[in-house]
Amino acid sequence: MIQSLAALVSLVLALIxxxxxxxxxxxxxTRDASGYTVVYRVRRHYATALIAGLAILLFLTLSRTxxxxxxxxxxxxxxxxxxxxxxxDFQVDGASASLPLEVPVHELVEFAVTSKDVNHGFxxxxxxxxxxxxxxxxxxxxxxxxxRFDKPGTYHVLCxxxxxxxxxxxxxxxxxx
Amino acid sequence: xxxxxxxxxxxxxxxxxIATWLVTTLAIFLxxxxxxxxxxxxxxxxxxxxxxxxxxxxxxxxxGMAGTLFSAGxxxxxxxxxxxxxPSRAAMWVAYVLFVxxxxxxxxxxxxxKFxxGWYALYPLPFLKATWPGWATGTTIVALMAMGLAWLxxxxxxxxALAAEHGIGxxxxxxxxxxxxxxxAPAGVLVASICAVAGVLGTIVGAAxxxxxxxxWLAPATEFDALLLKNGMFMFGHTIVNVAMYCGICAIxxxxxxxxxxxWKVTRTVAVAWNATLFFIxxxxxxxxxxxxxxxxxxxxxxQIASYGSAVPATAVTVFGxxxxxxxxxxxxxxxxxxxxxxxxGWVLGGITAVVDSTIAVNLVFHNTLWVPAHFHTYFLVxxxxxxxxxxxxxxxSRAERLAGTGLAAMLAGGYTFVLMFFLGGLDSVPRRxxxxxxxxxxxxxxxxxxxxxxxxxxxxxxxxxxxxxxxSLVAGRRRRSGTAA
Numbered sequence: 001m002i003q004s005l006a007a008l009v010s011l012v013l014a015l016i017x018x019x020x021x022x023x024x025x026x027x028x029x030t031r032d033a034s035g036y037t038v039v040y041r042v043r044r045h046y047a048t049a050l051i052a053g054l055a056i057l058l059f060l061t062l063s064r065t066x067x068x069x070x071x072x073x074x075x076x077x078x079x080x081x082x083x084x085x086x087x088x089d090f091q092v093d094g095a096s097a098s099l100p101l102e103v104p105v106h107e108l109v110e111f112a113v114t115s116k117d118v119n120h121g122f123x124x125x126x127x128x129x130x131x132x133x134x135x136x137x138x139x140x141x142x143x144x145x146x147x148r149f150d151k152p153g154t155y156h157v158l159c160x161x162x163x164x165x166x167x168x169x170x171x172x173x174x175x176x177x
Numbered sequence: 178x179x180x181x182x183x184x185x186x187x188x189x190x191x192x193x194x195i196a197t198w199l200v201t202t203l204a205i206f207l208x209x210x211x212x213x214x215x216x217x218x219x220x221x222x223x224x225x226x227x228x229x230x231x232x233x234x235x236x237x238x239x240x241g242m243a244g245t246l247f248s249a250g251x252x253x254x255x256x257x258x259x260x261x262x263x264p265s266r267a268a269m270w271v272a273y274v275l276f277v278x279x280x281x282x283x284x285x286x287x288x289x290x291k292f293x294x295g296w297y298a299l300y301p302l303p304f305l306k307a308t309w310p311g312w313a314t315g316t317t318i319v320a321l322m323a324m325g326l327a328w329l330x331x332x333x334x335x336x337x338a339l340a341a342e343h344g345i346g347x348x349x350x351x352x353x354x355x356x357x358x359x360x361x362a363p364a365g366v367l368v369a370s371i372c373a374v375a376g377v378l379g380t381i382v383g384a385a386x387x388x389x390x391x392x393x394w395l396a397p398a399t400e401f402d403a404l405l406l407k408n409g410m411f412m413f414g415h416t417i418v419n420v421a422m423y424c425g426i427c428a429i430x431x432x433x434x435x436x437x438x439x440x441w442k443v444t445r446t447v448a449v450a451w452n453a454t455l456f457f458i459x460x461x462x463x464x465x466x467x468x469x470x471x472x473x474x475x476x477x478x479x480x481q482i483a484s485y486g487s488a489v490p491a492t493a494v495t496v497f498g499x500x501x502x503x504x505x506x507x508x509x510x511x512x513x514x515x516x517x518x519x520x521x522x523g524w525v526l527g528g529i530t531a532v533v534d535s536t537i538a539v540n541l542v543f544h545n546t547l548w549v550p551a552h553f554h555t556y557f558l559v560x561x562x563x564x565x566x567x568x569x570x571x572x573x574x575s576r577a578e579r580l581a582g583t584g585l586a587a588m589l590a591g592g593y594t595f596v597l598m599f600f601l602g603g604l605d606s607v608p609r610r611x612x613x614x615x616x617x618x619x620x621x622x623x624x625x626x627x628x629x630x631x632x633x634x635x636x637x638x639x640x641x642x643x644x645x646x647x648x649x650s651l652v653a654g655r656r657r658r659s660g661t662a663a
Contacts (some may be wrong), residue, residue: 002542003604006253006533010600013529021522022501028508035505038441039497054485057536060483063217064538067474085306118302119403121468121545123608129619131542131606136468139403143470156618160545162295162610164309165228169616 003130066145075146076107077102081157083113083120086166088157100173105152111145113137121160122169127153134160148167148177191259192572198252198273201567203246205280206562207644211484212238221631229308231612232293239296240283240317244324246557247376247417248276249565250424251331256286256572257365258335262342268334275315275327283318286313288364295610297414300406304393311394321333325387328380332373339370349374350448360445365431371451372423375458378530379416386410391642404469408462415462422524422556425564426495429517432571433499436514437506441498456488464535468544477537482534482621488528496525500572516567519589520560527556527662530600545610547629548603551596557642566647575654584650587643594636598629605629640650 016095062068079101080091090097092121105111111137113122120137124147135145159170187195210236219226251272258264286292290313293305303314339348343362348370352358360365375476386409389401434441463480464471482558499521507515534543543549544578563585607614607626614626 002539003590006536006539006543007600010530010533014526015531017522017525021518024504025510025518027505028503028507029510031507032505036501039501039504043493043497046497047489048487048492054488058485059497059538061538062478065474065477066537066541067470067477090276110482119299123545125236125606125619128196128637129606129617129622131546133541134468134544135470138407138469138471141404141469141471143468158608158617160608161299162232164300164302164306165232165293165612167232168228168613170614171618173618 001130023141027171052064066135073108073146075110077103077109079103079109079111081111081113081122081137083122083163083170084114084116085118085164086159086170088122088172089150090172093095100154100175102175102177103149104108105149105176108146108148111135111147114142115139118163119161120163121158123158123160124174125156125158127151127155129156131160136161187259191256194269194273195256196573197251197637198255198269199572201273202228202245202252202656203569203648205241206249207383207641207648209238209241209245210637210644212241212639214634214641217630217634217637218352219612220617222226222613222635223631223634226612228612229291229293232295232610233287233291233309235610235612236293236295236298237283237287240321241280242557243296243418244276244280244283244321244412246290246565247328247421247424248324250372250421250427250455250561251328251335251376253565253568254369254424255331255335256568257427258373259367260431260586261363261366262338264338265334266637268330270383272327272331275323275330279320279323279327281317281376282323286316286320287311290316292317296392297410299391299410300390300401300403300454302399303390310574313392317396318394319386322384322387322391324386325380328376329384332376332380335369335373336377339366339373348444349452351452353448355444361448363431363641364441365427366445367451368423368427368430371458371528372420372427373457375416376420378446378459378606379413379420382409382416383413386413404471406592407466408472411458411462411465415465416458418553418557419461419575421648422561423454423563425568426524428568429499429521429564432503432568433514433517434510437502437508439502439506441502447498448493449481454487454490457483457490457583461535467540480653481535481537484532488532491528493526496521500620512575512578512585513567513571514568515582516563516585519585520562520564520567523558523560523563524556524590525554527554527560530555537619537643543603545608546603547599547605547607547609548611551599553602554599555596557639558596559589563588568642569651570647570654573651573655576650577650577654580650580653581647584643584645586646587646589637589643591639591643595633595640596636598633598636600628 045074082089090101116138122137123134124132126132133147155174157172214462218224219231291309292313346352348366350367430441461483463476464484615621617623
């Protein structure tokens, strides 16, 4: 799960930084005219490691962007999702879809997301209430978001871009079966 | 009218000017912290707050914090510039009047007019189905333009003064790449120059964006491109909040050597790092638009590269530079160097979580969750603000070390509790900018989000208490003052 991995990486790096900061702070009170040289020696290795690490991370993560998934596979279902203050409308093959929106499990679904008025956020939450994907709904533009629903059940769409006083009630249900 | 001595001392008239900026921004900051705590209490269902009121407070809190902290940063940069050049006091007073006028207008527009389009007021939200009157929208636009003008006046004059004193090549450290170049400019000059030029460029983009907003307000039938204006607003907003942080760094470059006795020299590495930082400041904003899939993919990738790239000069040069300053330096830990160092620590911790979120694949599940306010509150509340308070303590010649230290301890305990609740909420996918969590269709998530908000409010309150103790220390410390300082 992306959230857990991101938390783990953040926590490990934060602990390393705090440990190093404590070490340097403890040594600050002793005086050694050349005490700074060791820091610059470490810096050379650090800079090399950081640049290499970031390059590897770029390589690993840029192939997993939501944009990369657009061209690969033909979706089983295409759905137009239109946000407006403060609700979501869905259309399948040009006809209004009944609510809750029904989509097939294990199949690739493509949402063509736009807005009739202001910016909204189309955030899909899974059965446990965990955010699994999102895109912006913007007036004048259509964002294509592809999602594969792994488990049957009721998912929810929450608005994730502040859109006025009705922002918190702008939601919809997706029934995956 | 020119001022300053370019010799490192700070004349009394300069001191009054900077002190006025600092005291004003500190007072507004404390008010805005109170608004922030109120919002977390409302989200925790402790304090009843209507939805329009919540979003008006949210808008004031966000716009006010971004503008106030950036303004305080400009005051610190002006202080550094005045030690090495002759910026105009008159220009800085004009900027002050414009800033205060903008801040007052913003308070009126949000707290009375209930303008509630959020701090980046994405087009066309301020103009559509608004629950606030049209005058509140117009007042907000004009208020932001007044603040933008204040920043432009101040920063352009800082650049003028530094260029007149040091020359453009020296102030940006380009002379480090020329054989036979003389002594480099002081490090504070380089950082002040980068901050000011980045701030000017960001503010100009903001001015153009706000002009379209003003046009739309005056001629409602006119339509503009939502994606273009989103780019403009984020380049403006991201740049000024990012530069605010670097303004704090500027003060550290200038002042930390007086505690460690070690010069902070501008080497070629430092020159490359800070010029690269200028580039990263201006283009990292693309990470705000990852979820706008229609934005060209090249810009999205560029956004991730620029965001990752910003970590290299920030840590390898500034953080290691601070490490080299203090490691075995014989430093005596007093309030100012401790606040500076802890502020850098908060900046790094916030930066780590920001870089994590700047990964497009991660942003897909973190964007507009509480992870976002978590990271920027970390590098502001327990980062930049500590640096700012360290600067104030030093500049206002406070001698109440113990009292200030007590305030700092409370700010750390409260501040980290406050931001931790945001991080936990982000990990749980709690959406940001929800006036109430009761509408979340997952009861467990709604309850947990409210509980985290209550703990966050408690942490924020402890932080505020610590900040008030710090304010008392400034007054008490001045009363006992007898020597010289900044």
